[in-house]
Amino acid sequence: MIIGSHVSIRDGYTGAAERAVANQASAFQYFPKNPRSLSIKEFDREDAKNCSSFCLEHQLYSVAHTPYSTSLTPVIDKQELTIASLLNDLEIADACGSIGVVVHYGSQISKTDPLASYHLMLDILNSVLSQWNGSSLILLENNAGTKGALGTTLEELVQIRNLCGYPEKIGFCLDTCHAFASGLWNGENTEELIAKGESLGYWEQLKVIHLNNSKYPTGSKKDRHANIFNSSIGYINADQLKELVxxxxxxxxxxxxETPDDEGISHKEEIEMIKQKWNQKFLENFEC
Incomplete structure (x- = not known):
């Protein structure tokens, strides 16, 4: 089982990797720069190089996540900044040896033209990826459906990748809370979801999973994460999550x-609980 959590880069990229190892993790996620800004970061390349070497030495997987304000459907005066910011994120992720950069699917921008958002997403992706030749990928994340967000179905995610001029530079990130909140997955239709993903070729391009419980019922379109084994708050049964992932x-x-780290259980403790409770199932599947 390859498992970890989101960690801070307050001690640098190598520091983030070291924190992941201290948490007994074999993977981690990080914001490559200020999570509340699209400003371009002049990053410490030596630190990023050391992070990459450290991850190789410790067989540690990493993935970056774009700042909160990143959107694949930005307003006109933010489009060039968004493109530059995404390229900056990719450059940092690549220097750190990361799989890719997670970015949320876009939102509806027109009440009269349902295709406008998809056209803009393709324009943004093509503009970014035509300039990008590194190894790190753009990882499209499924949305919870909050505030008109698109990307709540596997068909949308796969189709955008297929229509992009650079599909080989795009992968996917599945968020279990988002899937549950949007109604894509309700905890009881796992076999159906797996079959659909196989028919669309989605799983072949899946590079990372955000393992989150949900504080709201399926179909609520509310994106609030809960801890995996907190049955008093989380609406997804831990066994349902185990069956899916x-x-x-x-x-x-x-x-x-991406679960709360301050609601009675730390990420280190949660990682250990998951290993203890789930690892045999993962070993059986890996052997298959």
Whole structure:
């Protein structure tokens, strides 16, 4: 099982990797720069190089996540800044040896033209990826459906990748809370979801899973994460999560916790609990 959590870069990129190892993790996620700004970061390249070497030495997987304000459907006066910011994120992720950069799917921008958002997303992606030749990928994350967000179906995610001029530079990130909140997955339709993903070729391009419980019921379109084993708050049964992420087609995909780290359980403790409770299932699937 490859599992970790989101960690801070307050001690640099290498410091983030070291924190992940201290948490007994085999993977981690980080913001490559200020999570509340699209400003371009002049990053410490030596630190990033050391992070990459450290991860190789410790067999540690990493993935970056774009700042909160990043959107693939930005307003006109933010489009060039968004493109520059995404390229900056990719450059940092690549220097750190990361799989890619997670970015949320876009939102509806027109009440009269349902295709306008998709056209803009393709324009932004093509502008970014035509300038990008590194190894790190853009990882499109499914949305919870909050405030008109698109990307709540596997069909949308796969189609944008297919229509992009550079599909080989795009992968996917599945967020279990988002899937539950949007109604894509309700905890009881796992076999159906797995079959759909196989028919669309989605799982072949899945590079990371955000492993999160949900503080609201399925179909609520509310994006609030809960801890995996907190049955008093989380609406997803831990066994349902285990069934989904333990499916054989998902074997070897890094699991990243974005759960609360201050609600009675730390990420280190949660990682250890998951290993103890789930690891045998993952070993069986890996062997298959």
């Amino acid at each position: 333990g499916a054989s087609v998902l074997a070897g995909i890094p699991l990243i916790l």
